[in-house]
Amino acid sequence: MHSNAQQKSKKSSAADKKLEALRAKQEKRKFKGASILDPSLDISLDEFTSFTAHLKFSKRVFALLGAGLSVSSGMATFRGSDRHWRGHEPSDLSDIGAFATDPATVWWFFSHRMMKAQNATPNPGHLALAKLAESNSQFFAVNQNIDGLCKRAGFPQSQIAQVHGDLFSVKCSKHQSSKNPCSYVADVTYPISQALTLPAYIDISDPNDPLPKLSHTDLPHCPKCNSLLRPNVVLFGEATSLETTKRIYEFTSGGPIDLMLVVGTSAVVLPAAMYIPIARNTGARIAFFNLEESDEEAGRVWSVDWYFKGDAAVTVAELLKGVVGTVRGTKLAINHASKIEA
Numbered sequence: 001m002h003s004n005a006q007q008k009s010k011k012s013s014a015a016d017k018k019l020e021a022l023r024a025k026q027e028k029r030k031f032k033g034a035s036i037l038d039p040s041l042d043i044s045l046d047e048f049t050s051f052t053a054h055l056k057f058s059k060r061v062f063a064l065l066g067a068g069l070s071v072s073s074g075m076a077t078f079r080g081s082d083r084h085w086r087g088h089e090p091s092d093l094s095d096i097g098a099f100a101t102d103p104a105t106v107w108w109f110f111s112h113r114m115m116k117a118q119n120a121t122p123n124p125g126h127l128a129l130a131k132l133a134e135s136n137s138q139f140f141a142v143n144q145n146i147d148g149l150c151k152r153a154g155f156p157q158s159q160i161a162q163v164h165g166d167l168f169s170v171k172c173s174k175h176q177s178s179k180n181p182c183s184y185v186a187d188v189t190y191p192i193s194q195a196l197t198l199p200a201y202i203d204i205s206d207p208n209d210p211l212p213k214l215s216h217t218d219l220p221h222c223p224k225c226n227s228l229l230r231p232n233v234v235l236f237g238e239a240t241s242l243e244t245t246k247r248i249y250e251f252t253s254g255g256p257i258d259l260m261l262v263v264g265t266s267a268v269v270l271p272a273a274m275y276i277p278i279a280r281n282t283g284a285r286i287a288f289f290n291l292e293e294s295d296e297e298a299g300r301v302w303s304v305d306w307y308f309k310g311d312a313a314v315t316v317a318e319l320l321k322g323v324v325g326t327v328r329g330t331k332l333a334i335n336h337a338s339k340i341e342a
């Protein structure tokens, strides 16, 4: 009898341990399910709870990502008084006409942006969005940022449309030539050539610091046709590629959208401005993550929407944690350049 009692007690202690482990697991899950809200944020518990419930229920999720997402990674928004680059308006240098007349200055400008983006790190906002995309193949994003940070955060490339192109890609300047167009495209990392390496220890955005002289032959040339290579970004005076536009249309016309996330963008510039009404028309509820509410009609917050005020990198990570869990750490790896021949 004595040994039976011992056996029973052994059994019950094993069962207790199992139960304890199960409880611990459930607690962990509960934490991952995160109904805990960071009190330092200006978000009400009601909004947090209603958004989390809607996100969990949402199948087709659409996102519009803008400059505000990358600000806390150190990327410039090119707004405000310190936006000038060597006395130029950034928009004047991101221009097809400027590349035609002064490709060297345009290449220095983009090399500088590449260097900064390469040294930047994806923030919790990028990582949370990438995790959401990994966990939901029906999540699709239109990215206005060219900094490559979503890609480095692990965002599946089949689920994101780079409407303004990619800093870490070059293409042949004859890609749209009426005579003998050239389809050369390649992924690159900074510096794209020895000649386009920025001088160390000086800020080349300051016009008082001299730029190294560059001759035409120093600029990167196409290995297929020897024309100039150019950044594979959408410059002023150009339109988003037909293929990218088609991918976005395929998503937006592919069925009702349950939820749209508008992140770090005032969404007032076309074509970005049209995505919010398109999503609304399919029945989507909209969640805005921005420092300020837009005063333009397209970006206006309706009473059925959510508006999460603050640094988008912080608020996005906080609001998505109910589904993707808490994101920690950063991915530093930069994909090595590989040549793509299109």
Ligand SMILES: [Zn+2]
Pocket (backbone or CB within 6 Å): 172, 173, 174, 182, 183, 184, 222, 223, 224, 225, 226, 227
């Ligand atoms: Zn070429």
